[in-house]
Amino acid sequence: MVTVILEKIEQQYKSLSKQQKKLADFILKNPNDIISLTSKEVGEKADVSTATVVRFAQQQGLDTFADLKIAIASQLSSGKVIVDAVIDRNDSTKVMSEKLEQVYASSVQKSYAMLKIADIDKSVKLINAANNIYILGVGTSGLIAYDLYHKFNRYGIKTFYETDSHMNLEFLTSATKDDVVIAISYSGKTKEVAVGTEYAFENKIPVISITRTDSNLINSSNVVLGVPDNERTIRVAAIASKLSTMYVADLLFISIMQERFGMMKDSAIRTNQLVNKLKDK
Known part of the structure; x- marks a missing residue:
């Protein structure tokens, strides 16, 4: 069974620290980008320390940040993607409709x-x-x-x-x-x-x-x-x-x-x- 790592992060969200939430926000909004970034680059883009990125991966039960990237890649390839449903000011109607469709699908999947x-x-x-x-x-x-x-x-x-x-x-x-x-x-x-x-x-x-x-x-x-x-x-x-x-x-x-x-x-x-x-x- 593919580990649904993005869902796991979202479920933990309310219990995370302020810095961890900033990192979680970045990961959930940009899962495709994470795969090609280093822990340092992720930290810079999420405005957190590299240490926070590494500890966050370990908090998910993984040994390294590389393992977190592998878990995210596995989920993306499975098609079971939990999208970030935040409506951005610059979203087009098409983008908003895509976000809403994914929210509907992921909500039922998680409930099931x-x-x-x-x-x-x-x-x-x-x-x-x-x-x-x-x-x-x-x-x-x-x-x-x-x-x-x-x-x-x-x-x-x-x-x-x-x-x-x-x-x-x-x-x-x-x-x-x-x-x-x-x-x-x-x-x-x-x-x-x-x-x-x-x-x-x-x-x-x-x-x-x-x-x-x-x-x-x-x-x-x-x-x-x-x-x-x-x-x-x-x-x-x-x-x-x-x-x-x-x-x-x-x-x-x-x-x-x-x-x-x-x-x-x-x-x-x-x-x-x-x-x-x-x-x-």
């Missing part, structure tokens, strides 16, 4: 690589056994929560979600041990989600969280469906995190749909028949 099938199966089992589903999520995560809420209800799974986080918590006070809470928060720091998750966990209501694996939500979750830490602070918008979270949420939904195919199909037909009456003249 992180999947733990056993956790998906456990989540499906909890949802299938539940009387009601309660979903928590605000902001960008709220968009995904709202979409999942509609999908579940459309296919006959009684689900509660409200864009008003106060009302969402009000709904949650009616939940029991026979229900399930799905908490969606990329950062895991959203207070509206954290408060609801902690309440559910303390009251023995099963919690499935879709979040980063370093999130505080994992401490109050029965099952964690992890998404990659792929949003560096220099990105323009939360595109990659939204895509990764949506991928996991959609996988959870279609896994439920597969388990309940007959019942969900009938419910969808009834829903479509009712909604189509709005189109009658």
Whole structure:
């Protein structure tokens, strides 16, 4: 298996020092250039010391900077390239479209690589056994929560979600041990989600969280469906995190749909028949 070294660097990004981040930024933005440069030249271009470049390579579990170049070359030749999604002021529409296409592809690839099938199966089992589903999520995560809420209800799974986080918590006070809470928060720091998750966990209501694996939500979750830490602070918008979270949420939904195919199909037909009456003249 080819070592996806650029992805590894991106995953480490938030824990790097200021100098290491400068170097990581340069490597992620210019992976093709790295192959032909010496450690000294990389240091000069990234505005860090040569020693920082060498130590950075060793931090990746490699012996030398030459080994880092080989790892990057191997990834580039495999076609599994993690591009830097920073929108530059001088980017053309074509360049921006290429960057966005690669962000979409790499987000799904990284999410797929992180999947733990056993956790998906456990989540499906909890949802299938539940009387009601309660979903928590605000902001960008709220968009995904709202979409999942509609999908579940459309296919006959009684689900509660409200864009008003106060009302969402009000709904949650009616939940029991026979229900399930799905908490969606990329950062895991959203207070509206954290408060609801902690309440559910303390009251023995099963919690499935879709979040980063370093999130505080994992401490109050029965099952964690992890998404990659792929949003560096220099990105323009939360595109990659939204895509990764949506991928996991959609996988959870279609896994439920597969388990309940007959019942969900009938419910969808009834829903479509009712909604189509709005189109009658």
